[in-house]
Amino acid sequence: MKKELMIFILVFGIIKTSLSQDDVVSFPNPTHTSSFDSEPIQSKPSVKWEFEMPFENCSNPIVIGDILLVNSFDSDTKKGFQFALNKKNGEQFWKNDIGERLSTPSIGQNIAVYGTKSHLTIALDINNGSEKWRISDLNGQTCVAPAIVNNQIFFGTHGKEWCVADLITGTLIKKDTINNGICCFPSWNESFVYYTDWDGKLHKQNISNMEDSIVYQTNTSSHVAPTIVDNIGIMTNDNGLLIAINIYTGKQLWNFNPDGKLWRSPSIKNGICIVVTDKSHIYGIEIENGVKRWELKKEGTIYTSASIAGDFAFVSSGDNKLYALNIENGKVLWQVEFESTSGQPFIENRTIYVSSGNKVYALK
Numbered sequence: 001m002k003k004e005l006m007i008f009i010l011v012f013g014i015i016k017t018s019l020s021q022d023d024v025v026s027f028p029n030p031t032h033t034s035s036f037d038s039e040p041i042q043s044k045p046s047v048k049w050e051f052e053m054p055f056e057n058c059s060n061p062i063v064i065g066d067i068l069l070v071n072s073f074d075s076d077t078k079k080g081f082q083f084a085l086n087k088k089n090g091e092q093f094w095k096n097d098i099g100e101r102l103s104t105p106s107i108g109q110n111i112a113v114y115g116t117k118s119h120l121t122i123a124l125d126i127n128n129g130s131e132k133w134r135i136s137d138l139n140g141q142t143c144v145a146p147a148i149v150n151n152q153i154f155f156g157t158h159g160k161e162w163c164v165a166d167l168i169t170g171t172l173i174k175k176d177t178i179n180n181g182i183c184c185f186p187s188w189n190e191s192f193v194y195y196t197d198w199d200g201k202l203h204k205q206n207i208s209n210m211e212d213s214i215v216y217q218t219n220t221s222s223h224v225a226p227t228i229v230d231n232i233g234i235m236t237n238d239n240g241l242l243i244a245i246n247i248y249t250g251k252q253l254w255n256f257n258p259d260g261k262l263w264r265s266p267s268i269k270n271g272i273c274i275v276v277t278d279k280s281h282i283y284g285i286e287i288e289n290g291v292k293r294w295e296l297k298k299e300g301t302i303y304t305s306a307s308i309a310g311d312f313a314f315v316s317s318g319d320n321k322l323y324a325l326n327i328e329n330g331k332v333l334w335q336v337e338f339e340s341t342s343g344q345p346f347i348e349n350r351t352i353y354v355s356s357g358n359k360v361y362a363l364k
Helices: 003-016
Strands: 047-052 062-064 069-074 080-086 090-099 106-107 111-115 120-126 129-133 148-149 153-156 161-166 172-177 190-198 200-207 212-217 225-229 232-236 243-247 252-254 267-268 272-276 281-286 292-297 307-309 312-316 321-325 332-337 346-348 351-356 358-364
Touching: 047 321, 069 358, 106 148, 153 190, 212 243, 225 267, 267 307, 272 312, 307 346, 312 351
Parallel strands: none
Antiparallel strands: 047 358, 062 069, 069 080, 080 090, 106 111, 111 120, 120 129, 148 153, 153 161, 161 172, 190 200, 200 212, 225 232, 232 243, 243 252, 267 272, 272 281, 281 292, 307 312, 312 321, 321 332, 346 351, 351 358
């Protein structure tokens, strides 16, 4: 018993001392460019470790400090487990069962904040998995993680609500009713938080004074917040149109109509916007003018964004493969095959963390 207790103390001591209270991690990053601060992985990686979870419905993994967080949910039994793993070897730090299907979280001040498929937003302590707080006075699903800015969380609900709450306590600071539901992970820069609603309106909320305004409106609904580079925001609507606007004036700069729907954020690096459609079309679009630089067609359906490290994009395809592509020309460098379709990779220190089926992998 004493030996087991000592192991527990040592493990959680490592977790606590490896993190700064100021660390904030979201997936994708605040501007949605999905560009990771890692050297590129130019040669085909091998499996460093894998961890088997109880169910196949898994979230995208997210890494902070030595911890990897990932969720697993069973639609039939409604059981859901949250895992914290050691990113170095895949060993389990802790497991919790909230009984909800949770999103990939956003993390700040050692608190992981999750959207849910019910009328809740939930926060867990990443050191031990204990619940910190929950916001239950909501009219609809929250689905995706909130934005974390200045120790405040920003999120919307399917019930036509836009909310701001305190990160530490979960206390609601502001809850506004808008004309339609919200189901997007917000993007943000130093001045504004951006989100879209089911009317196709792009909102921006001033971080300083909380004023909300409409920047732009598409001709149909939208479920994706814009990807932001300088003063350009690139967003999608539910008809599959890719739209570039000035995020301050709302002026439309160009649009591009791909083959298929765009269910996730565009990814951007080196002036190239990479979008993936549900028909497994992958495009490289020049953000300056909306001209197609290259395209690639794969089998199956893709519902994830590309992840970027260096000058390479890493795309999970519907053919159960993870592809590494050259951003400039779309050429395939290498591919790794899984038993099931994988999610969007999280990349750190030349390691790719990705979930597929009921497993999460570290590829090195």
